[in-house]
Amino acid sequence: EIVLTQSPGTLSLSPGERATLSCRASQSVSSSYLAWYQQKPGQAPRLLIYGASSRATGIPDRFSGSGSGTDFTLTISRLESEDFAVYYCQQYGSSPYTFGQGTKLEIK
């Protein structure tokens, strides 16, 4: 099983700042089958990034993903108020299709 470890657990930033979220895998994620999701309170998760760096339909270009192998990053270039939420990474290359424990992005 591939274990995904996200850091930091909580990130406190202000609107307009840049956010960098990390996801580290216990073993290499095949073909960069790594996705990022955003979840707001009381809502279902929303797909942001897949294939480590491809934006999903309708996702603003301030969201970007990078990385390969065992180290992946989600970057939000300029935070807007609606970006404060919990973010999860997930590997979908091999079963079990595990999620990271999440990073909470909160307003400073």
Added chain:
Amino acid sequence: EVQLLESGGGLVQPGGSLRLSCAASGFTFSSYAMSWVRQAPGKGLEWVSTISGSDGSTYYADSVKGRFTISRDNSKNTLYLQMNSLRAEDTAVYYCAKGKTSRGTTVTPFDYWGQGTLVTVSS
């Protein structure tokens, strides 16, 4: 418009059974893998199970293997999760999710999610 509507959640005693359903619309259901993901109260996301859209292959998390069964009825555009021998730790909101890739492969992220149905296991 893609829509996923879960139903079947509720309160069940430990050791009991429950069957969740997910009615899908707005896409060719049989062409996509479908999954269940759960979220315990105040906790993170946990992948539960996936069924392919092509050959019906199924995959399970170790935590539910042997107790839960995923299935689909392509004629009814409906996904199911049969949950037996339920435990307190199965208490969670259960989401159904659609695979993004149209080839039916399970190697796919989840691009649409339902709103979830709450399962509570308690005496």
